[in-house]
Amino acid sequence: MDYLLALDQGTTSSRAMLFDARAQVCAQAQREFTQHFPQPGWVAHDAMEIWRTQLACAQQVLQEAGVAAAQVRAIGLTNQRETTVLWDRSTGQPLAPAIVWQDRRTAARCDALRAAGHAPLIRARTGLELDAYFSATKLAWLLDTVPGARARAEAGELAFGTIDSWLIWQLTGGARHVTDASNAARTMLYDIHRGCWAEDLLALLDIPPGVLPQVVDSSGVLGHTTAELFGGAIPIAGVAGDQQAATFGQLCLRPGMAKNTYGTGCFLTLNTGTQAVASDNRLLTTIAWQRGGHTDYLLEGSVFMAGAVVQWLRDGLGLIRAADEIEALAASVPDAGEVVMVPAFAGLGAPHWDAYARGTLLGMTRGTTAAHIARAALDAVALQNADLLAAMAADGVEVKELRVDGGMTRNNLLMQLQADLLGVPVLRPRQTETTALGAALLAGRAVGVWEDDAALAAHWQVDRVFEPTASADWREAMRARWHKAVERARGWADGA
Numbered sequence: 001m002d003y004l005l006a007l008d009q010g011t012t013s014s015r016a017m018l019f020d021a022r023a024q025v026c027a028q029a030q031r032e033f034t035q036h037f038p039q040p041g042w043v044a045h046d047a048m049e050i051w052r053t054q055l056a057c058a059q060q061v062l063q064e065a066g067v068a069a070a071q072v073r074a075i076g077l078t079n080q081r082e083t084t085v086l087w088d089r090s091t092g093q094p095l096a097p098a099i100v101w102q103d104r105r106t107a108a109r110c111d112a113l114r115a116a117g118h119a120p121l122i123r124a125r126t127g128l129e130l131d132a133y134f135s136a137t138k139l140a141w142l143l144d145t146v147p148g149a150r151a152r153a154e155a156g157e158l159a160f161g162t163i164d165s166w167l168i169w170q171l172t173g174g175a176r177h178v179t180d181a182s183n184a185a186r187t188m189l190y191d192i193h194r195g196c197w198a199e200d201l202l203a204l205l206d207i208p209p210g211v212l213p214q215v216v217d218s219s220g221v222l223g224h225t226t227a228e229l230f231g232g233a234i235p236i237a238g239v240a241g242d243q244q245a246a247t248f249g250q251l252c253l254r255p256g257m258a259k260n261t262y263g264t265g266c267f268l269t270l271n272t273g274t275q276a277v278a279s280d281n282r283l284l285t286t287i288a289w290q291r292g293g294h295t296d297y298l299l300e301g302s303v304f305m306a307g308a309v310v311q312w313l314r315d316g317l318g319l320i321r322a323a324d325e326i327e328a329l330a331a332s333v334p335d336a337g338e339v340v341m342v343p344a345f346a347g348l349g350a351p352h353w354d355a356y357a358r359g360t361l362l363g364m365t366r367g368t369t370a371a372h373i374a375r376a377a378l379d380a381v382a383l384q385n386a387d388l389l390a391a392m393a394a395d396g397v398e399v400k401e402l403r404v405d406g407g408m409t410r411n412n413l414l415m416q417l418q419a420d421l422l423g424v425p426v427l428r429p430r431q432t433e434t435t436a437l438g439a440a441l442l443a444g445r446a447v448g449v450w451e452d453d454a455a456l457a458a459h460w461q462v463d464r465v466f467e468p469t470a471s472a473d474w475r476e477a478m479r480a481r482w483h484k485a486v487e488r489a490r491g492w493a494d495g496a
């Protein structure tokens with residue numbers, strides 16, 4: 001029997017899943033790791049802890065399934081995107097804590113770049129909004145602040161990478177310093193149209209080209225693990241950022257197909273095929289995957305706070321004891337009683353892009369209860385996504401239905417709210433581990449487990465369809481009140 005090993009390195013945990021050739025999960029392991037918040041707005045990870053937890057998960061699933069390295073056809077790797085690691089090529093040690101995608105420490109640098117008029121060039125080259133979310137200013141910050149880093153980078157002693165590069169470096173014993181095109185597209189340093197690092201952006205941020213990884217296909221053998229890790233070398237044959245992998249795992253392989261992943265944040269992606277569709281509404285144009293040297297593109301909307309809001313209700317406010325309790329609490333009232341929550345705890349992502357927006361809770365009266373707040377939290381998740389679909393529509397791209405995945409999609413109330421607020425059907429598949437599945441499918445396609453994309457179709461089966469039932473009037477009223485609240489939340493942290 002042939003197996004595929006998916007490594008899914010997420011923001012809060014490292015996971016490994018072993019799939020068989022029918023794309024069924026045979027074993028899985030998960031380890032959480034430490035979140036560091038050294039200053040307000042900063043989020044850091046220990047890159048070594050990421051590697052250790054990821055390796056331990058991979059070794060655990062092989063051991064528990066009783067599968068030897070020789071039985072694993074390939075590894076597919078997928079990862080939290082943008083998070084930035086800078087390490088020493090000779091020791092393999094990181095120079096500083098990894099700067100996580102949620103980290104806002106470079107917001108002022110982004111403001112300065114914007115004020116100097118560089119945002120249009122950045123968008124033209126990278127398809128991205130100039131924002132602290134992406135790797136470029138994080139890498140520049142490390143080069144500027146870690147003593148000696150810039151000189152050492154210029155001397156070729158240092159390597160930069162997103163988490164995929166970092167793990168591949170470790171998995172191959174330092175033999176490969178690569179990233180796939182979907183991850184490169186999130187650095188804000190990559191020209192997504194020409195398919196190469198953008199020299200003018202490297203110059204703008206003073207990044208020595210020698211720190212950059214080589215960009216490879218998302219599906220294709222790029223190297224092998226060192227034999228001692230798993231008792232034999234295993235080819236690494238698939239790599240993609242987690243949202244791109246989930247898009248592949250949802251089999252959104254044709255233009256017009258869209259998925260939304262509800263985890264810590266929400267990431268809505270729409271396949272636009274070989275066309276990079278430029279957005280006039282502050283969505284991101286990004287790379288879906290590169291296969292055989294050919295690039296497919298996505299239009300993406302990123303919402304920073306989704307499941308994290310539920311965690312905050314649990315850990316910050318103590319309104320619930322477990323995440324899944326929110327559904328019953330929110331369902332105990334018919335609506336949020338005119339309470340609106342804007343969960344801008346880390347600023348607002350697409351389509352607002354306001355690093356200084358902060359969380360607000362508006363419209364409370366003496367009648368407001370915990371249930372209304374819980375309901376407003378679920379509304380807020382669905383309303384943020386409604387803004388993304390509206391931005392896509394304004395860009396002339398129609399989404400006819402939405403495939404969903406991620407931990408929050410277990411919440412039936414939220415899924416119904418989502419369908420009602422979007423006005424399109426929401427489809428939840430049976431297999432909701434689509435990120436790991438996508439990585440396994442990308443790897444499996446590369447090594448011939450599946451001969452063509454058509455052979456993958458059987459791996460997507462619907463669990464439940466949520467049809468929109470609410471009226472257009474209700475939808476418009478909800479969205480109008482939400483936008484009024486968003487205006488109140490904007491710009492709060494800079495006192496403007």
Ligand SMILES: Nc1ncnc2c1ncn2[C@@H]1O[C@H](COP(=O)(O)OP(=O)(O)O)[C@@H](O)[C@H]1O
Nearest residue numbers: 010263264307308310311323324406407408411
């Ligand atoms: N039943 C539920 N209702 C609402 N939110 C939930 C529910 N179950 C889990 N969550 C939220 O979903 C998130 C976990 O989803 P997951 O896909 O594992 O996230 P990630 O990969 O980003 O860590 C958590 O933030 C949690 O608060």
Ligand SMILES: O=P(O)(O)OC[C@H](O)CO
Nearest residue numbers: 010011080081101263264
């Ligand atoms: O780790 P996740 O699933 O929250 O995903 C993080 C995204 O890749 C950030 O862009």
